[in-house]
Structures are given as C-alpha cells and as structure tokens.
Amino acid sequence: MFTLTQLTSFVAVAEELHFTRAAQRLRMTQPPLSRQIRQLEHDLGAQLLNRTNKSVQLTPAGRAFLAEARTILRHSEHAALAVRQVSTGEAGSITVGFTAASAHSVLGTLLSTARETMPRAEIVLREMVTRDQLAALANNSLDLALVRPSAIGPDLVSTPAVKEQLVAALPSTHELAKRQGALHIKEFEGQELLMYSPVEARYFHELLISVFRSAHVTPVYSQYLSQVHSILALVNVGLGVALVPETAAQLRHPEVVFKPLELPTPAAVELDLVWRRTNDDPALHALLHRLRERIP
Amino acid sequence: MFTLTQLTSFVAVAEELHFTRAAQRLRMTQPPLSRQIRQLEHDLGAQLLNRTNKSVQLTPAGRAFLAEARTILRHSEHAALAVRQVSTGEAGSITVGFTAASAHSVLGTLLSTARETMPRAEIVLREMVTRDQLAALANNSLDLALVRPSAIGPDLVSTPAVKEQLVAALPSTHELAKRQGALHIKEFEGQELLMYSPVEARYFHELLISVFRSAHVTPVYSQYLSQVHSILALVNVGLGVALVPETAAQLRHPEVVFKPLELPTPAAVELDLVWRRTNDDPALHALLHRLRERIP
DNA sequence: GAACAACGATGCTCTCCCGGTATCAACGTA
DNA sequence: TACGTTGATACCGGGAGAGCATCGTTGTTC
DSSP states (O other), rough: OOOOHHEEEEEEEHHHHHHHHHHHHHHHHHHHHHHHHHHHHHHSSSOOOOOOSSSSEOOOOHHHHHHHHHHHHHHHHHHHHHHHHHHHHHHHEEEEEEOOOGGHHHHHHHHHHHHHHEEEEEEEEEOOOOHHHHHHHTTOOOEEEEEEEEOTTTTEEEEEEEEEEEEEEEETGGGGGGGGGEEEGGGGGTTTTEEEEEEEEEEEEEHHHHHHHTTTTEEEEEEEEEEEEHHHHHTTTTTTTTEEEGGGGGOOOOOEEEEEEEEEOOOOOEEEEEETTOOOOOHHHHHHHHHHHHHO | OHHHHHHHHHHHHHHHHHHHHHHHHTSSOOOHHHHHHHHHHHHHHHHHHESHHHOEEEOOHHHHHHHHHHHHHHHHHHHHHHHHHHHHEEEEEEEEOGGGGGGHHHHHHHHHHHHOTEEEEEEEEEEEOOOHHHHHTTTOOOSEEEEEEEEOOTTTEEEEEEEEEEEEEETSGGGGSSOOOEEGGGGTTTTTEEEOOOOHHHHHHHHHHHHHHTOOOOOOEEEEESSHHHHHHHHHSSSSEEEEEEGGGSOOOTTTEEEEOOOOSEEEEEEEEETTTTOHHHHHHHHHHHHHOOOO
C-alpha cells in the first residue's frame, strides 16, 4: 500500500508537471522526490507519469489517480481537524432526554446555548418520562437527562436546572378568573381540581399534595392526568381548575386564564440536569460548562 | 499529519480493544503498536483511547476518528485497485466519434465489444462528420474516430473497420422493384437517382461517381443529399432510386425495397477506425485489441 | 555541429524512524 | 501475598528516506 506522503508528492508533481519545481514546493530536493514517485508507481503497479528529459505528462492512470489522491488527502485533513474538534467538545453528538413540560422552560436555553457556542455539535432530542430517562442514562442511550428531582444512583450526577413557581390555571368563566391580582391557595378549598396522576406524574402529584396539606386546604380531585397540556385542555373546556408551572402559560388556550398564586410556605417546580458520572464525552462537558454560565 | 499505517493500527486496536491481540492481527509485537497509537494521538492532538491495565476503551474522539479512518482506508484500497484497472485498460473513459451511417454497422460491434470485455470502461459517443472527427482527434477531444476513408496526417493511424456492399433502394411501386433477384448497374441508365452531396458526403459522392463511370452508366441526378436516412426517406415517397450501404437496410421504410447490386468492378463502402499515434491510453489500446479479434 | 543548459535518473552516505527483545509497572485475582 | 495479565518503557539493530554529487539525454543556440 502507498503512503500519504507519496500522495502529496504525487499531487505536487502532477500539478507542477516538473520534478524540480515540485520538490521546491515540498521543501525537499529533487532526487528523493523522483524516487518517491517511482516507488509509488511500483506499489500501485501502474505508470502514473510519462517523463522525458524535457517534459512530464500524466498518463490516463495518473489522471485517474490524481483525483483519488486529492480526495484522500482532503478527507485525511478533514478527519484530523474533526477529531480535534470532537476532543475539545466543539463537535460531537449529545443525546438529551427531556420531559414534555421541560420543553417550555430550560430545553430552549439548552438548545440555543448549544447552537450558539458549539455550532458543530449535534443535539439529539428524546422526549421521555423521568423514570425512562434515568434508565436510558444507565444503559448509555442518553447522555444528558432533564428530569424531575428524584432519587438517583451513585453513578449519576445531578444539578438543579430550573426552579419555577406554580400558577393557577382557570376557565375564563370561573368566578376566580374575574378577580384582580393573585389568588391565595385558601381559595381552592372545595374547588374541582384537575390533578396529576400519582403514577405517571408522581413528582407533580406529590408536590401538590404537600402544597395543599401544608395550607390545610382540601380541593375536590375531579380527574387524574399525567401531562400538563392535557390538564390545560380540560381547564379550557371548563372541567375544573389546576395548578401548573409558570412556563406552561406559554401554552395558549383561548378560555384559560393564568393567575399568580400565594402560598403560606414556598413551593417550586424543579427540574434537574442528570448525567453519568463516568461520561467523559468532551462535548457533554463543554455543554454543561456553557449551561452553568447561563443557568443561575 | 498521520500515516495510513497508523490508521490500520488504530482500526485494529479499536476493533479488538486489546493491544496484544491487535498486534497479533497486524503480525507485529505489542510495543511498537503502542508507540504507533501514542504517536497518532500526539499527531492528532487528541486522546483516542482510554487505557487502563485491564481495559481499553474508545473516547468519543476515538469513535469519531474510527469511522473516518475506516473510510480513508477503504478509499485508499479502492484507489489502488482502480488505478491498476485504468492502467491495464480494464477501466477508463474513451470518447468515440462516429458518422451517422456507421451507427448501423460497426458502432454496434464496438459498443457490445466494450460492454462485454471491458465492463468497467466508459464509452462516450459523439456523432460528427468525418472532417470534424479528424479535427477533434487532433485536439484531444476524441480518442477514436469512425470515419470514411480520407487523407490523414502522419500523427494519426487508421485501420479499415468495415467494408460493405452497395445495395439498390427502390420505391415499392418502381418497375425494377418487382423484378426477382439482383439488379445490374446497367439497369440504372437514365433512372432518377437520389445522389449524395459532393460537399457534406464527399466520400459517397465520389464513390458513386466512380461506380457509374466504370460501368459507363449515366443516371439522372435528381437531388443532392448528405445523409443516408434522408435519401431513404425520399425513396420512400417515390422521388427516385438510390444506392446505399447494405446495413442501411436496417432503416425500415414501408415503401422502400432493397435489392442486391451487380457491378462489373467491385466497389465497397468502407469505414475506418482512426486514432492518434501518440495516444497511449491503455483503455483505447485494450479496445482496439479486442476489436481486432471481432472485425475481420 | 559543437557547446551549453535544463532536467530527471542514479550512486553514495548518513541519519532517524520503526520494529523486535527484554523488562518494568500497575492492577486484578486466587 | 504471590502470580498472571496487560500496557508502557529502555535499548538495540536494520532499513527506509533525505541530501549531495554526478551522470545521461535532449533541446537550443551561435
């Protein structure tokens, strides 16, 4: 097989059609260049150049090989550059899991951060619930997870990503919707509340349970649902009131009114970033580093 | 820059994830292999492998580079093979010029020969008149020409490709068309003959002039045309009789009848293969060699 | 037509890279 | 704790490749 050095030598000679000039371009003397080309021709088993004392010309085989040689060299240079970018985290691929609700908050920051500061890196997105994300992290099919706070194993690392307030979502015809200013949690006493499922949306479920318990309020749980947007859809048709994270207000519904909420003890909806402790992917660490600057 | 040897080494280690086994596969010992990989990593400025005493693992950069390395190696092997094929004439590109009439005779043989015996070679076809073909040969835009016999310069070589008989083409309503057997040239005395143009179809024109002169026959020249197929089109509508090469009988016209012709002195329509004496394209010579076996 | 200039090929020498052998160092296991 | 496994290191020898000097051929010029 031939050598990349032989290829650069051959390309130089083919372009100059002159051994001495090509040798100058390659910063070497003419004799070893002549030998290199001869060696290359011998390795390939084909004549690449017709040389007389007065002229050097490409044979058809030489013309064909020139194109191939240029491609191989270009590809090699590109590979050398690309691998350096991957090792510094400038390029690479990160698979990010997210919960449906996080699409309205920190996921946007994450994507714009990546696009602005690491334009050559690819972010692959997967919507999954918290439990599945943690499993996917463990079996390497996810690099980074955006999940609700939950118990994680010792091989995972987590850091809080966002903390947002709960707001009230009310049908526009509801009496509380016509009130000015913030609502107090006490006003939810006896209200028909669209509640989060204790299984699929365990985090929200337990959060709301504790919020109502500490305020000594008992609403009427009319329906159990797992997704914020399905809850809002039911608020929209007047089936009850709900408590949702404030960024969910971005989900516009014509008949839904959002109102700030006053709580006796502060409660916030949190979202964590989680990744494998042993994951040394430079792109992941570059992204985490950039995110740390943008997320309080 | 790195070396192709380094790439094969790296691919072996990346596939085995074990230096000693990879070294065995490469038919070398482990220490130089370790050094090669280290040198490669140094050249690239990136860590490709995480090695402990008990395990070797690819870094993200290593995974990225593995794909690139495989591509480069595959491409290199392909290039080495391809150039050998071009140099033996198995592959390559030949531009062939042909006259409209030759499309019915030797061009078919030429194409099928090329397709059967040199499947990896590409034949580019250009229809041109004889004079233009000879000019195109001279300025390298044609490798091989199919032309009527004509004076050629010393830098061109020619060999006869086909020699075919003249046949008579008659309107089906013509009295001679109803005769059984061959026609004698004498029977063309005074007939309305569709004649070849003395400029664009000089070869045919001069051939027919000499045929009639040596037989002491004087037909009536009704029209001058340059292409065989336009002559046959006029025979088809009854505008006269004509003499055409026998392969032109492949051009079917409903009202045209072909008949063999008896001549006092034999005359044949010839077609030559012409190429540059200095053209050393192996594909051209391979094709010429194969054609010599098929053309008498 | 002879001298010269230009250019690629060749012979020789030296250096440095690469591969092999022997050995070390670290880590896991019995 | 001793041993086995595995990658890293030290050292040595051979060969590939670079440079220098020179040759042989060919086209040019006076």
